[in-house]
Amino acid sequence: MPGDSLNVHLNTKATTQNTYDAIVVGSGISGGWAAKELCEKGLKTLVLERGRNVEHIKDYAGTEKNIWELPHHLKQTEEDKKNSPIQSKCYAYDEVSKKFFVNDIENPYTQVKKFWWIRGYHVGGRSLMWGRQSYRWSDLDFEANAKDGHGVDWPIRYKDLASWYSYVEKFAGINGNKDGLAHLPDGEFLPAMEMNCLEKHVAASLKQNYSDRVMIMGRSANHTKQVGDRGPCQYRNKCHQGCPFGGYFSSNSATLPAAKATGNLTLRPNSIVLDVLYDKDKRRATGVRILDAETMKTEEYYAKIVFLNASTLGTAQILLHSVSDVFPNGFGNSSQQVGHNLMDHHYGVGARGEYEGFADQYYYGRRPNGIYVPRFRNVNDRTKRSDYVRGFGYQGGAQRGRVSNADGIGIELKEALTEPGNWTMQLGSWGEHLPYYENKVTLNKDKKDKYGLPTLDIDCEFRENEKIMRKDMIDSAAEMLEKAGLKNVKTFDNDPPPGFCIHEMGTARMGRDPKTSVLNGNNQMHDVKNVFITDGACMSSSACQNPSLTYMALTARAADFAVNELKKGNL
């Protein structure tokens, strides 16, 4: 195996015990993939996770319960809101899933500007609670910075990543249709889920009324067919509580078990990484220093390569905290870009309406997926906007809810509420956020957490381009629904702050020039060749698609590159 030929210099017994071929920091979506790839390539790999262990199925207690068996029928208590004022705002936070969200009071940060940071500190990270929407990017996205001058040019193009998307899709298990769209490339799909009758109607209306856009079935990491020993999906739509059927992709259900099966994985929960260790003579990282969250003791671990997958803000925090003579402003930060160019998607905006037909139609099962309207603005010359750059997509769906605002009390009320009401449909929009140097995260040495570590100051906002785009996001949603014959169409703009879309990215961006970027085209630090960053921190732009699938593909690609470089003796 490739790992066997590697030379390891061992000094002491303690060093031997704490020395691995590779260290992966973080066990979320990208960390899980790094662990799987490195272990499968034969590297003895240590995965460090700052939170507690979460074992697949065993630690999903509560998800098997019926709603009436939960004291508050899934709802949040005042205590929940007191302990987690930020997390409890998240749509996925409920009476069962709340154990996967941090206590905000115990894990403070500073909102220089309003920023809602949604976090899960445990093995699997947010791969447990994520929405599982999975879309490829295309050259529309990878060329965007070069074309309009925002941010730095991506050092890669779609052709560099296409086969890696295929590679991760096959393992992760993504459902979807082959829709044949150049700017939302098809992948290796499990059978798609199906649109309900109102969704089909609106999709047909779009086709009839517009030449520039389509409505497709959402693509998600839920298993419409069994994938390995996972699934298939049972259509309970309780994914965020942990799926006891393994009917989806998560680190806990998929990548970590695969890594473990190689015999090369060592998983160490409760391990908060403090710094990356650096040998200035060799100009290489030698490992990391951790704080054991249970014993409060520090310890050092050594490896030939280090993958940072601690999440966009977590990774930035580690880099900024790893200071030395060589890197006084943060590890591998000669570009001064670490912590900067923080992006999220801007969302929480769109329209909904009612439909007065299909009274004789309904559905069965709770589909954990919706519809998707891929980007249709600034896609080509014909769709070019003069008022903003980049674009947005829509996610949403139709349902037949029960009558709302029912008047009265007694038998009539009861009867009115036991039958389904009109069909309704909602389109919510996700828009691209440009990379701005001023949107940044910095360390606050005056405000320490319970471990005595400096906390983060997050200073991030949406600007003019995003704000102008939002108007179009609202208007276009309402227009599409109205053209499809929906009535009582109402728009909404909840104006959520950055962070709340949980697509934060960009704090250690990839780029061609070491002077203006932190990572090269292989997610390798320009300054320190044996350190790789493949979580959201690496992103040079945000596109408008949900980013997790791209993190997976970048991780698998970088792991392949890293191991090849290691074999060649370049690291």
Added chain:
Amino acid sequence: MNRRDALSRVALLLGGTVIGAEFFLSGCTSSDKKVGQSVDFTADDIAYLDEVAETIIPATDTPGAKAAKVGTFMTVMVKDCYDEKNQKVFLDGMNKINEDSRKKFGGNAFMKITPEQRKQLLTELDKEQKEHAKNKNKEDDPHFFTLMKQLTLLGYFTSEPGATQALRYVPVPGRFDACIPYKKGDKAWAL
């Protein structure tokens, strides 16, 4: 995205019910206040709330709110999920119903009046709360009967009898059928 939208969006994606989300939102409205001091409810309070709930959702060919133990559910929610402001509105409302009952029905408290009289009384309160909701400013207190009605409907339709008998409930659907025939009278899915 605020909670209202998040919930309705989720409900939408889940094929769930927007109505439940709305009830929850008003029932569990967030504030930055400290958690209310422990509110104590007696067995009599629960019996009384059971009757209020039963008047809102009576037993028919399916069980009513009392059989679904909605009185107990209301006390748990008021205690754990209400801020002090809404706790006070709710508790004052419990007294108000009895006051109204005594005034209207010869000095008899709510527990002493007939089911017909109860329905008459609460029907008026329902009109009152609807009017209140229409005219109130965002920061004004909700009407107490808005809270009681919402908790009753939430509690009932997420209870075992409510979900499995008044509605249809399948804990593990096992598949998704996007379009199936529906005929008038078929019950709605519970979730």
